[in-house]
Amino acid sequence: MANAKAWEILNAGGTALDAAEQGVMVTEADPEVHTVGIGSYPDRDGIVTLDACIMAPNGDCGSVAAVQDILHPVSVARMVMERTPHVMIVGQGAKNFALSQGMKETELLTDWGREQLAAWKTRNPDYRPKINVENHDTIGLLTLDKNGDLAGACTTSGASFKYHGRVGDSPLIGSGLYVDNEIGGATATGWGEAVIRACGCFLVVEFMRQGHSPTDACRLAVERVISKNPDWKDNQCGFIAMNRHRETG
Ligand code: GLY
Numbered sequence: 001m002a003n004a005k006a007w008e009i010l011n012a013g014g015t016a017l018d019a020a021e022q023g024v025m026v027t028e029a030d031p032e033v034h035t036v037g038i039g040s041y042p043d044r045d046g047i048v049t050l051d052a053c054i055m056a057p058n059g060d061c062g063s064v065a066a067v068q069d070i071l072h073p074v075s076v077a078r079m080v081m082e083r084t085p086h087v088m089i090v091g092q093g094a095k096n097f098a099l100s101q102g103m104k105e106t107e108l109l110t111d112w113g114r115e116q117l118a119a120w121k122t123r124n125p126d127y128r129p130k131i132n133v134e135n136h137d138t139i140g141l142l143t144l145d146k147n148g149d150l151a152g153a154c155t156t157s158g159a160s161f162k163y164h165g166r167v168g169d170s171p172l173i174g175s176g177l178y179v180d181n182e183i184g185g186a187t188a189t190g191w192g193e194a195v196i197r198a199c200g201c202f203l204v205v206e207f208m209r210q211g212h213s214p215t216d217a218c219r220l221a222v223e224r225v226i227s228k229n230p231d232w233k234d235n236q237c238g239f240i241a242m243n244r245h246r247e248t249g
Contacts, residue, residue, distance in 0.1 A: 001026045006143055016143040016151035017056050017078075023141045024052075024074050024153045031110055035137040038071055039110045040157030042117050045164045048108035051156055051171035052077045053088075055179040057149035061087055065171040067094040071106040074155045077171070087173065091165070120161050138170050140177060140187025142242045150244060152177050152185045158192065168192020174202035184208045184244055186217070190237025197228045204241050214241035214249025 006023030010016070028037030028050075035041065042048050052073035053063035062081025064073050065088065076098045080089050089097050099105070138156035145151075154177040156170040169192035170176035176192065178201035179185035186204035188195045195201075200221050207217035218239040226232045241249045 001030070002139060002141055006141060010143065010145055013146060015147075016145040016149045017054070019143040019145065020141050020151040020153040021054060021074055021078055023143070024139050024155045025072050027139045028052075028072050028074060028155055031112075033139075034112070034116075035157055035160070036139050036155055037073075037157070038106065038108045039112065040108065041160035042109055042113050043158075043164045043166070044117070044161045046109065046114070046117055047164060048113065048157055049164070050108070051158055051167055051176075052154065053171045053173055053177050054078050054081060054151070054153045055173065055177055055185070056081065056151055057179070057181040059179075059181070061173045063088040063171040063173060064094040064098075065090040065167040066165055067091070067098065069105045069108060070095060070098045070103055071108070072103070074153050076101070076103065077153075088171065090167070117161065138168075138176070138189040140170075140189060140240065142179070142185040142187060142240065144242060144244070144246060148244060150179050150181050150185050150242070152179045152187055154187050169195035169200065172196060174199050176201060178202045178205045180205050180209070181244070184214065184242055186214075186221075186239050186241040188237060188239050191235045194225050194229045194232065194235045194237050198225045200225060200237070200239060204239050208241065208243050214243050214247050216249070217241055218249045 002023040006019040009019040031039030140154040186201040
């Protein structure tokens with residue numbers, strides 16, 4: 001669905017940046033996707049907090065983390081990029097900024113999310129999030145437009161039942177997303193702590209800069225994540241990449 005929306009924009013001659021933003025907005029608005037946007041798993045305090053970032057062909061970028069009650073964090077990230085001198089705004093400040101730009105408050109926690117939290121509390125007396133079991137996931141989208149310009153966006157509710165205020169890789173430029181218009185872009189999903197330790201997406205792009213194909217760059221980055229995370233067998237992460245020659249990995 002996100003790809004279809006992005007293609008619609010690109011085929012109509014739209015920009016890579018618009019395609020990246022509007023593509024992931026489809027997923028943010030889908031309450032049946034439980035790891036992005038509305039209808040997501042809450043944190044352990046019963047609050048849905050969202051993280052997102054976006055990166056433009058000119059290297060500009062914007063990001064929000066731990067934002068509550070806002071349906072489209074990726075659009076707030078874009079506003080941070082385009083309307084402020086900053087890259088990243090978090091928490092209540094991000095919500096205040098979104099409201100100041102005309103966004104409306106939206107209840108992101110659904111009855112489904114409340115039920116999941118109640119069930120999780122009974123089966124996790126040690127209060128430890130478990131990767132894979134609880135459907136932890138993220139959407140990242142890389143786009144290349146008719147002008148040959150690259151952009152990307154990444155958005156997530158982060159780890160299910162996380163500590164309130166926990167931020168993963170997704171809103172961190174270089175970890176959950178990186179785009180260099182001269183080389184290519186990469187975005188990540190999975191256990192954010194593992195991706196952050198390797199600065200994953202910057203690494204993928206740097207491997208492409210060294211001449212590796214997108215697939216090899218992703219594989220080398222996964223190997224780096226493994227080497228930096230002794231608990232890797234309990235973890236999961238993955239990368240996608242695209243270079244400016246339209247090769248993907
Ligand atoms: N990859 C999303 C997160 O860990 O928050």
